Amino acid sequence: MSEFFYMGGYGFYVWGSYGVAFALLAIELVLLRKRTQRK
């Protein structure tokens, strides 16, 4: 399991990529939600 997070030493880069990517997609969804509720 810890190997998975370690990613052969590249954990920072791999999870930094996926983390930011999916966080941004989630933020897009949250903002969109707010917009639908506003109306």
Added chain:
Amino acid sequence: MTTQSIKWFWFASPATFYPLAGTLARVTGLLAAVFTLAGLYVGFFVAPTDAQQGEAYRIIYVHVPAAWMSMFIYVVMAFWAAVGFAMQTRLSAMMARSLAPTGALMTFIALWTGSLWGKPTWGTWWVWDARLTSELILLFLYFGYMALVASIDERRRADKAGALLLLVGVVNIPIIHYSVQWWNTLHQGASVSVSKGSSMAPSMLTGMLLVALGFWMYSIAVAMVRVRCEIRENE
């Protein structure tokens, strides 16, 4: 007029498209989750490690789908721009507006993940390779569209101006792409490129394609919800 074309124009009315958009959003939203998770599973647990780049190459499963979507969405926006000019439909402009933020986001994700891929591979946080440089210019094209549409108060003028800009942009994209590629070969001896060097195992391609499909479904779902907001706010 055939019954086929009458059917398309029926849905060109924002009011009738509204419920269809809702259904599409739910269906594609679900598919987005399924495909993305499947793709990531294949990418991380089925596909082998890369001989040269180690585990760092796994960024490919988010970088490449995002890059593909960034370009695809711009072309689709240009398509809606053309339809808007040809058919004078209001809904086409709403579709273009609804797609823009997601397209820009995909472009940014491609740039961010490309940067994080380049650091362990080439040692720098930014790699001036052909693809990343083209993506950067694409981001400017997206921002240009969104800025133009936002700065015109009168809605009809904003729609048309944005549409014209998209058509001019889409024509320029291949030119920009090839000139950046040429520029890259002119200035770099060995080709520096954020990509997977050696050939790809089939499972790698499968993973990429599944995530790409997932991102595609996601983009449709988000665009559908956004266009419903546009319809509600403007009709």
Added chain:
Amino acid sequence: MLAVARTLVERDLLLALRRKSDVFTALLFFVIVASLFPLGIGAEPNQLRAIAPGVIWVAALLSSMLSLARLFAADHADGTLEQMLLGAAPLGIVVAAKAAAHWLVSGLPLVLIAPLIALQYDLERPLHGVLALSLLLGTPVLSIIGAIGAALTLGLRGGGILLSLLVLPLYVPVLIMGAGAVEMAGAGLDPGGQLLLMGAFLVVAVAFAPLATAAALRISLE
């Protein structure tokens, strides 16, 4: 049709001559920007020689872009632009003529001054010709493509900056080709192919950009 175009070009040139400051401002900007780089980077001769084509091209780009806002602004303010829209002359010709006048005032002077800047950077003598030719072929394209942006942003607040954002991505291929031609010549390769490509680009731009600009003007004025 040619007579209409000539009249329009002459009119715009006359108007520009009445406000000579505009002409010199663009030229001065070009010279100042080119002078800033050594101040920022350091005056190491080899470095300057290497960056000269790129710097001169970027300076030309920025200078050309700055004067774009003026392209339609004056005529828009006094109502002449609407007259042109309603007039008998095809709007594409009108636009092409205005872009040509813009180039004569803002682009051609850059082509003529560029060799002086090249001297400042100690660019090798044989490359001066390629540089001037690349600018000669490239700056009209900048004017004519920039006109599309000027038409789209007509009368908008934040116009100048917005115009830059819209137009700079479209300028990238011209920049790459222009500076690249000089760099190829510098590396000993024949720039002929690149220059021919730029010429082709010019022809295509002259054929199509005025149509897009005319459409943009109609959108902005209706």
